[in-house]
Amino acid sequence: MKNFSNYNDYSTKEELHFESKAVHGALGTEPLTGAVSMPIFQTATFRHPELGESTGFAYSRLENPTRQELERTMAILEGGIKGFAFSSGQAANMAVFSLLNPGDHVILSDDIYGGTFRIIGDVFGKYGIEHTYVDMSELDEVKVAIRPNTKMFFIETPTNPMMKVADIHALSEIAKGIGALTVVDNTFLTPYFQKPLQLGADIVTHSSTKYLGGHNDTISGIVVVKDNEEIAEKIHVHIKSHGSQLAPLDSWLILRGIKTLAVRMDRHNENAKKVAEWLRTQPKVQKVYYVGFEDHKDYAVTKKQTTGFGGMISFTVDSFETVKKILKGVDMIMFAESLGGTETLITYPTTQTHEDTPLDIKEKLGITDCFLRMSVGIENADDIIADLDRAMNA
Template structure:
């Protein structure tokens, strides 16, 4: 039996550009057969050649060839030493927050996904983890919020759904100065547009359900560790003990999605810019939140640390009636939760993605009953704009 669990061909890909790395992954081909698409190893257990000998695999909760290929691919793309594939983005974040001990304090982006808000408050709060929400784009506010027991910064950039942008390098330096881990949720931009580990972050997380998968057909999460073997081992123990690994079929779907990630992200980026500019011309639209606008308050930070603006837009309209009209009348655009797929989706954050966020917090951020979030897909942009125009103005 051939052992390919320790193959190191993927270490030779440093000279390739991102697009080539995304297509060819870690091993590139399955070494036993030469299959150019990593097979779905739908096996739970693996036969050992003899006592004291192993193929490198024993039980799929511990290791699986399809999942291993995905994890090695993500480590390559994000520039880390180890990646872990989870059953959802929430499961990935659970593992990261599990690095904290009772009595530790974590700083989080004030404008954060509602599921993360729920995890840190309702779940880890009862285990003695303290937390503070802070505007991560305000470095003075971040410094003022640090406590002697601050052990982690958890940053979304751009944020969901207000599109705030945090300076990853500056925050990483502050975190290191107080001995805290710097964690960045890179879901919105992916490693194609943004590389937090190269900017100083210690850990990157993804809801890979979104752009990495890209087709709204698999629920998954990713964690990538930069260079700390001890942290990597703690997450390994967590995933092994909690049984929150991603199943082989879903790993294969993610690998397939990642192959077209650069092409898709370029189209998302191109379309979103045109849609955002069109929205600004509409009388019923009162404000558009899009990081690609030169007058966005964090634009200088964006162009310093990213190679694109992504496909996410939020906007406020003139009335709740306009919201109802848009959500009822969109046709090609779909009123649905989630983001990052090939299809354009529109979402109502106040009762969907941020349902668990307290009303006063939502209103302070600007998540009102007149607020919508759009994930711009890869359809023809003229069709996207025409559908929005008809839904809102006819």
């Protein structure tokens, strides 16, 4: 009986370009049958040939062939030694923060997804984990925030939703100097546009619900470890003990999404640039937050460490009435939470993605009642603009 859990020599894919790696994944085909699409191994348990022999799989909470293919594929795409697929992006971040011990201190981006804010404050705070939020696009502020017990930098770049950009390499060097881990949430740009592990980070996380899956049809999270076997083993123990692994069907959906990641990201990138430039011409729009503008404060850093700007835009309008008009008036564009799918979605962060962020912090960041975030999809850009125009100006 073949044991394809040991088919782990995927180093030959180093010679391929990203697009080819994304399409073919780790194994390329399922080795037992030759199936071009990795099957959905919808099983809880696996039969053993005899005592002392195994197929390499025993119980799907521990290992599952479909999930394993996703995890290995993500390790290839991010350039790490081990990937882990979780039931959500939140579950992935829970595993990463579980690397900290009581009394440890973590520095996080001040403009961070509200769910991450809740995890580190409400959950890990009561276990003795200390934390500080800083603008991680300002290296001096990060240095000032360092304490003797600082053990982790947790970076969103670009940030959600203010689109700040952190210098991953520079921050990783600072972290190494104090013996701290650098973790980067790479959800917005994916490994197609940004490779944090190559820039010096130790761990990458994703809400793979978003661009990796790309179709708004499943929830999942990814962690990839660069080169530290001890950290990888700790994540492995966490996922098998907490039971937060991704189910086979959801693993297959993310694998399928990854096959078209490159072409989708190119279209997201192209469309977002057009929409952002149009928004800047609108009298009711006061400010547009988009990392692809040459006058963005961190544009030079973006050009240095990424190959694209992504599909995310935030903008402030002139009044709450305009906000209500847009959210009610959009037709093709959908007023919905989440991001990174084929459809264009518009979100109201102050009561949705950042509802758990304290009001004073939201106001300081600029997440006001006149603030909107948009995930630009892969529809025709002219249709997206026309829909926004009707909703805002009709």
